[in-house]
Amino acid sequence: MAHWGYMTTNGPSTWGKDFPIANGERQSPIDIVTTAAEYDSDVLGSNALSTNYTPESEVKLVNNGHSIMCQITKKGVLTGGPLGKDEYRLEQFHLHWGAEDNRGSEHTVDGKMYASELHLVHWNASKYSSFADAVQKPDGLAVLGIFITPGVACNQFKVISDNCGKLKTSGAEMTVDTTLDPTLLLPSNTSDYWTYLGSLTTPPLFESVTWIVFKEPVEYSKEQLLALRNLVDSDGNHMQDNYRPPAALKQRKVKKTFT
Ligand SMILES: NS(=O)(=O)NCC1=CS(=O)(=O)c2ccccc21
Ligand SMILES: [Zn+2]
Numbered sequence: 001m002a003h004w005g006y007m008t009t010n011g012p013s014t015w016g017k018d019f020p021i022a023n024g025e026r027q028s029p030i031d032i033v034t035t036a037a038e039y040d041s042d043v044l045g046s047n048a049l050s051t052n053y054t055p056e057s058e059v060k061l062v063n064n065g066h067s068i069m070c071q072i073t074k075k076g077v078l079t080g081g082p083l084g085k086d087e088y089r090l091e092q093f094h095l096h097w098g099a100e101d102n103r104g105s106e107h108t109v110d111g112k113m114y115a116s117e118l119h120l121v122h123w124n125a126s127k128y129s130s131f132a133d134a135v136q137k138p139d140g141l142a143v144l145g146i147f148i149t150p151g152v153a154c155n156q157f158k159v160i161s162d163n164c165g166k167l168k169t170s171g172a173e174m175t176v177d178t179t180l181d182p183t184l185l186l187p188s189n190t191s192d193y194w195t196y197l198g199s200l201t202t203p204p205l206f207e208s209v210t211w212i213v214f215k216e217p218v219e220y221s222k223e224q225l226l227a228l229r230n231l232v233d234s235d236g237n238h239m240q241d242n243y244r245p246p247a248a249l250k251q252r253k254v255k256k257t258f259t
Contacts, residue, residue, distance in 0.1 A: 004203045005066065005235055007068075013238050019203045026207045027247035029106035029145075030197030036106045037194055039141030039255040042086045049190065049257075051144075053090060055181040059159050062080040065170035065234030066202060066242055068160060076182060078122045078142055081257070082195045082210055088122035089186045090182060095119065096201070097228045099240035101150050106243045114217055115225055116148035117243070118185060119201075122222040133137035140208040141200075146187060147179050151219030156184035161224040170234040184214065192258040216259065235248070 002010050004018065016022035047132030053076035060071040069092050096115035098104030105114035122142045123134035159178050161223030166174055192215040199207040231239035 003065075003230075003234060005233065006242050007235065007237070009234075011076055013205055015205065019205050021199070021205050021207060022247075024199065024205070024207055025250050026197050026199055026212060026252060027147055027205065028201050028209060029108070029246050030198065030249050030252075031108045031111060031246040032194050032195065032213065032254055033228065034110055035258075037254040039259050040255040040257075047080040049083070049185065049193070050107045051183060051190070052077045052079075053182045055179045057179055059176040059178060061160060061163055061167055061174050061176065063167040063170055063231060063239075064094075066239070067096065067232060068161060068164065068167060071181070072182070074121075077125075078120075078144070081193075081212065083142055084168055086124050086126040086139070089125040091121050091123055091222075093118060093120045093182065093185070095148070095228065096243040097225065097240070098243065099147070099229060099238075101225065103241065104243070105147055107145055107188055107211075108246055108248075114147040114149055115124060116220065116228065118144075118146040118148060118149075120144040120146075120182060120185070123229040124194045128216070135200075135208055136206050137208055138197075139210065142210045142212065144186070145211060145213035145232065146185065147214070147217035148220050148225075149217040150225060153221035153224055154185070154218060156181065157220055161220070161227040164227040164231055167231065169232050170236075185218070187214050187218050189216040190214060192216065192256075194254050194256050196252055196254045198252075199247075 128134035
């Protein structure tokens with residue numbers, strides 16, 4: 001099987017061959033139609049979404065061939081909001097981006113694409129024993145989606161963007177001896193978000209993700225976005241446009257926590 005990727009020959013339109021769930025009932029990403037999203041006070045309810053992350057004392061970065069990923073080793077918990085009382089543990093974060101600023105995010109808002117999208121991937125540690133155990137369960141994963149727009153530099157992201165040059169090729173890994181607090185990668189407003197039931201946006205496309213997409217984007221500098229675009233993927237091409245376009249909403253409702 002030719003390895004999946006984002007080129008014409010192995011990109012999202014071909015994934016259904018090896019991963020039939022690509023045409024499933026709860027695929028991600030989606031286009032968020034803001035007027036169709038339903039305000040749901042009990043999502044907002046008493047248990048507001050809350051993150052309790054422990055800053056990483058060293059940062060483990062991996063070029064996995066289709067994104068730049070930061071492995072998390074400390075205990076970081078996400079709970080509340082659509083997750084109820086279940087505690088989801090932070091496993092890793094990674095990004096998707098375009099070749100130019102006009103594209104790159106996976107979720108879109110009324111058809112608008114952002115330059116990039118950061119994903120913090122969590123697994124349900126209240127119900128399952130590991131990420132691998134949770135990854136195929138319908139309530140196994142929760143991913144925070146943060147839109148990235150060009151602007152001022154994001155200081156907390158510098159440890160990643162400053163090291164992309166040393167992670168150029170697929171399979172490259174490095175440990176950076178510095179602290180990183182994942183909380184500082186989030187937008188200042190974490191109360192306003194859309195949420196819906198979806199899937200991983202890359203193969204194996206498991207339909208196991210509760211998506212939480214924040215309304216407020218975060219700014220990265222041009223240089224930080226360029227650092228991502230200079231990475232090289234598993235086919236030796238520039239790692240750019242590594243985003244899946246929106247999938248059909250089908251019988252789903254998107255909820256929102258703001259009016
Ligand atoms: N874009 S996304 O957030 O849906 N995540 C893709 C993904 C595919 S995976 O199963 O390789 C994996 C392992 C660990 C964390 C994420 C992933
Ligand atoms: Zn992702």
